[in-house]
Amino acid sequence: MPRLHRIQLFWPGRTDGVPLMGRQIARFLADAAALHPKLGGFLFAPQGVAAPLPASSPEACEEALRRSADTWFTGEIERVSYAPRFFLERSFAPPLEVTVTCGIEPLNLGPIFTPNRLDLRVSADLGDERCTRPVLEGLLRAAVLAFRPDFAFAGSESIPQAPLAIFSDGAPAVGWMTYLRHGFPEIPRSLPHPAVAYPLAPLGTLLVAHPEPFDERSPTHRAAVERVREVLVASKVLVPAVDLPPA
Amino acid sequence: MGDRPRIGYADKAQGAHLHAPVRYLPIIIVPGFMGTRLTDPKTGSVAWNPLGKPFGEGPRKFSVDYARLTQTSAELIPDEDHGLRKPDPLGADPSAKDKKEFDQESTTYTRHQRVRHASHLVADFYGELIDKLSTLQIPAPADKPVTIKPRIYCCGYDWRLDNAKSALRLAAMVEEALAETREKQVVILAHGMGGLVARYYCRVLGGEPKVFRLFLLASPTLGQPEAYTNLKHGIPGLYVRDFIEDTDTKDRIAEGVNEFGTLSTMIGTAIGGTRGWQVVQAAIGLHFVLCLGSGRYLRRKETLYFMRQLPAAYQLLPGALYCREHPWWLLFDPLATGHLPTGYMLLFPTLLQLVNIKETYEMAQNPGEPMEEKAKHSATMFLAPEEAERTSPMARLNREWIWERFEKIGELISAKKQEVRLGLTDDSDLKKRLDAAKSAAEVAIRFDKFFLNARNNSTLYNDIFTGLLDLPEQRALCAANLALAYRFDQALTVDPYPIPPVNPFSALLREVKLQGVFGKGGQKSEQEEEDKWAKPKAYMHPGTYNAYCDSEVVEAGGILLSTDILSNFDANIVRWVLFPSSLGFLFTPGIAAADRGSSFAQTIFGDGAVPIASANPPKEVISAPFLEEPKVVKNIQHHWFCNEPTLIDWVTDKLKALTADFLSA
Numbered sequence: 076m077p078r079l080h081r082i083q084l085f086w087p088g089r090t091d092g093v094p095l096m097g098r099q100i101a102r103f104l105a106d107a108a109a110l111h112p113k114l115g116g117f118l119f120a121p122q123g124v125a126a127p128l129p130a131s132s133p134e135a136c137e138e139a140l141r142r143s144a145d146t147w148f149t150g151e152i153e154r155v156s157y158a159p160r161f162f163l164e165r166s167f168a169p170p171l172e173v174t175v176t177c178g179i180e181p182l183n184l185g186p187i188f189t190p191n192r193l194d195l196r197v198s199a200d201l202g203d204e205r206c207t208r209p210v211l212e213g214l215l216r217a218a219v220l221a222f223r224p225d226f227a228f229a230g231s232e233s234i235p236q237a238p239l240a241i242f243s244d245g246a247p248a249v250g251w252m253t254y255l256r257h258g259f260p261e262i263p264r265s266l267p268h269p270a271v272a273y274p275l276a277p278l279g280t281l282l283v284a285h286p287e288p289f290d291e292r293s294p295t296h297r298a299a300v301e302r303v304r305e306v307l308v309a310s311k312v313l314v315p316a317v318d319l320p321p322a
Numbered sequence: 323m324g325d326r327p328r329i330g331y332a333d334k335a336q337g338a339h340l341h342a343p344v345r346y347l348p349i350i351i352v353p354g355f356m357g358t359r360l361t362d363p364k365t366g367s368v369a370w371n372p373l374g375k376p377f378g379e380g381p382r383k384f385s386v387d388y389a390r391l392t393q394t395s396a397e398l399i400p401d402e403d404h405g406l407r408k409p410d411p412l413g414a415d416p417s418a419k420d421k422k423e424f425d426q427e428s429t430t431y432t433r434h435q436r437v438r439h440a441s442h443l444v445a446d447f448y449g450e451l452i453d454k455l456s457t458l459q460i461p462a463p464a465d466k467p468v469t470i471k472p473r474i475y476c477c478g479y480d481w482r483l484d485n486a487k488s489a490l491r492l493a494a495m496v497e498e499a500l501a502e503t504r505e506k507q508v509v510i511l512a513h514g515m516g517g518l519v520a521r522y523y524c525r526v527l528g529g530e531p532k533v534f535r536l537f538l539l540a541s542p543t544l545g546q547p548e549a550y551t552n553l554k555h556g557i558p559g560l561y562v563r564d565f566i567e568d569t570d571t572k573d574r575i576a577e578g579v580n581e582f583g584t585l586s587t588m589i590g591t592a593i594g595g596t597r598g599w600q601v602v603q604a605a606i607g608l609h610f611v612l613c614l615g616s617g618r619y620l621r622r623k624e625t626l627y628f629m630r631q632l633p634a635a636y637q638l639l640p641g642a643l644y645c646r647e648h649p650w651w652l653l654f655d656p657l658a659t660g661h662l663p664t665g666y667m668l669l670f671p672t673l674l675q676l677v678n679i680k681e682t683y684e685m686a687q688n689p690g691e692p693m694e695e696k697a698k699h700s701a702t703m704f705l706a707p708e709e710a711e712r713t714s715p716m717a718r719l720n721r722e723w724i725w726e727r728f729e730k731i732g733e734l735i736s737a738k739k740q741e742v743r744l745g746l747t748d749d750s751d752l753k754k755r756l757d758a759a760k761s762a763a764e765v766a767i768r769f770d771k772f773f774l775n776a777r778n779n780s781t782l783y784n785d786i787f788t789g790l791l792d793l794p795e796q797r798a799l800c801a802a803n804l805a806l807a808y809r810f811d812q813a814l815t816v817d818p819y820p821i822p823p824v825n826p827f828s829a830l831l832r833e834v835k836l837q838g839v840f841g842k843g844g845q846k847s848e849q850e851e852e853d854k855w856a857k858p859k860a861y862m863h864p865g866t867y868n869a870y871c872d873s874e875v876v877e878a879g880g881i882l883l884s885t886d887i888l889s890n891f892d893a894n895i896v897r898w899v900l901f902p903s904s905l906g907f908l909f910t911p912g913i914a915a916a917d918r919g920s921s922f923a924q925t926i927f928g929d930g931a932v933p934i935a936s937a938n939p940p941k942e943v944i945s946a947p948f949l950e951e952p953k954v955v956k957n958i959q960h961h962w963f964c965n966e967p968t969l970i971d972w973v974t975d976k977l978k979a980l981t982a983d984f985l986s987a
């Protein structure tokens with residue numbers, strides 16, 4: 076069984092506000108719980124609090140946001156962003172954890188890739204039943220519906236390599252599952268076998284390179300992802316996120 | 323140190339046991355330019371943490387204090403705050419209640435305990451490497467019952483300042499590592515500019531005996547050509563606003579150059595088959611970071627002034643050794659008068675050379691027009707003598723001399739071609755003549771009085787980089803930093819004695835005779851062979867492994883576009899602007915397929931920042947050869963080099979393999 080599955084989403088600067096972000100997070104966690112009974116009961120552990128708290132409501136998620144605020148500066152302007160972390164069962168090495176880095180507003184400093192993002196990790200000891208393709212795909216879909224990203228992918232810990240803020244242009248990385256919102260150039264209809272693509276209405280398109288849950292140790296799986304990537308590169312679909320028209 | 327005494331203990335239930343003695347493998351990671359997180363020692367505030375929260379993994383939040391970074395008079399120190407809490411076994415920390423959690427937290431903490439000063443480094447650049455090294459399982463040799471544990475030290479430094487100063491920090495870190503581990507030697511992994519720091523420590527600060535092995539990872543051993551463009555034009559960026567708003571023609575040209583350089587690199591690399599925009603993005607990332615930190619758009623002149631304040635940026639300039647070995651780098655004043663030259667500029671791969679080599683290769687395959695016509699055409703395009711004021715008789719003489727040589731070579735080739743047509747000789751001989759003619763032409767270009775002998779370091783630094791002194795208000799600063807760079811380069815050069823200037827005619831005659839253009843060829847005399855090895859070399863630790871990337875295009879310079887040609891009877895002064903050499907890609911399709919061994923490819927391919935020519939210098943240019951063939955990595959940009967999985971695997975395999983020798987040392 077692969078050691079770790081990873082799902083990442085990226086979206087541009089927005090002025091969403093804490094209440095809206097709290098509702099988005101709560102919706103995602105609730106949708107995740109609906110996928111499988113053992114995906115319910117997310118917790119968060121703010122500093123200075125004795126025991127982890129349940130992230131069971133939008134208000135609780137708002138609380139998690141406020142307690143995870145980071146302030147930073149661009150010149151004289153003070154900015155605030157949030158990075159709450161939610162997990163199942165235990166804080167250290169949990170079977171599933173998700174960190175939502177959000178609240179970054181549009182910076183208006185040129186074509187710099189400074190995304191908001193979600194990073195979800197599912198470890199191997201979650202068990203086969205929770206690492207199936209339907210569950211992982213369901214988690215990706217739930218996240219896309221909640222956060223409306225520019226692009227997202229599911230893969231392993233190291234494949235694909237996520238684009239890094241500031242030092243890259245934010246061109247989407249291609250993983251086992253790749254989501255691209257409407258606004259990217261049209262994806263070719265014909266994809267190399269066994270990849271499939273289908274709409275994730277009304278937001279964008281989901282491509283799945285291989286039907287089995289991704290294992291980076293498998294040459295077949297890696298080759299399938301690479302074939303999809305080559306097709307998208309050749310069709311010039313993977314444009315930098317900073318160049319996308321507004322959603 | 324000899325084997326440590328074994329310590330034994332007895333257990334009532336299970337009998338006697340022996341502890342296997344523990345040995346440590348101290349590994350010091352020296353990051354490259356911008357790879358250290360920096361803090362102001364007086365205020366405690368973080369001045370350089372580009373990938374802090376929310377943009378990266380941290381630790382701590384994003385912070386780029388542009389104003390503080392420009393103050394190079396006051397040193398910044400590597401940040402020591404890694405943000406980790408020590409696990410509390412007594413349960414006072416309520417988040418570590420049950421044992422399993424505590425064990426896992428302890429594992430995380432312990433891993434970082436195995437890594438000293440982890441917070442020095444920008445984690446996103448070096449995190450993968452650190453993680454793999456800190457958990458490395460090193461099997462002990464069969465004949466030595468020891469347990470070997472890696473102990474990692476991250477040696478950050480103020481990457482803006484003089485690398486000689488940074489080498490002092492490395493020296494202190496080595497002493498710390500040796501004291502803590504009680505070993506005699508360390509292993510150093512140096513990325514990028516960190517390689518210069520490590521080599522300075524080994525050679526000048528007496529560190530060589532304390533370094534068991536040195537790993538150079540994409541290090542610009544002979545300098546980085548891009549440093550010249552950065553110091554001449556500012557940090558690469560998209561200065562569209564400058565281009566629109568500036569009214570001064572020269573500034574607009576410079577902005578256009580910078581813009582065009584960025585765009586043409588994108589075009590060129592797209593043609594060449596590499597990831598065009600990502601190459602560009604990597605190059606202009608620093609501009610983005612500084613804009614973000616300062617909260618505003620930074621104009622090109624601001625980034626230019628910023629760059630010129632950094633002593634380290636000058637120490638990245640390509641040295642004379644680089645220019646000596648690669649004919650695509652020429653140092654010249656095309657209107658030289660025989661007096662001390664002025665207005666010299668470093669000449670990068672130029673359109674002239676690109677056209678020349680293309681034509682030469684074509685001719686070698688399909689002999690057509692006489693070579694002298696093509697050479698004349700190429701040279702005329704570039705030098706455009708009819709447009710320049712040429713009051714110097716020496717300049718006219720030099721130009722006539724070159725044409726005479728080309729004419730002579732052309733006559734010889736024509737004669738040989740006639741012989742072939744008449745069946746008096748065979749094609750192989752003609753090929754040899756053509757090769758000889760090509761060599762002769764290259765020699766002519768290099769040794770003509772138009773050009774400097776690049777082996778002379780002092781001439782290089784005294785004259786060549788005067789091109790950086792174009793802004794009066796920055797002359798004192800540039801001169802001071804150039805002096806530092808010169809001394810630094812001298813310190814890393816073995817046997818830097820000045821070589822007497824060569825009579826170009828004699829040199830040419832000797833070369834063409836050797837090549838057999840005028841008759842039977844010959845071999846170099848023993849003295850000439852000795853002279854070859856008496857050339858200055860770059861210092862290299864005798865236990866060095868080398869790794870580099872060879873697939874990414876390096877925007878290494880440009881064509882000299884003259885903006886002013888002033889002359890008087892005694893000297894001709896030329897002012898130049900760099901025009902991106904990526905234009906050449908538009909004229910040479912298929913450049914991606916270029917043989918990486920060719921000297922041309924060696925200067926334009928690398929890891930996006932450091933060309934192969936510098937990252938993998940030939941053995942003739944280094945004082946000690948590398949221990950084995952270098953590790954070549956593909957498709958990775960300079961900043962991410964240390965995250966590349968195949969590179970990390972190579973490093974860990976090497977470390978495991980050298981353990982036996984390390985224990986015996």
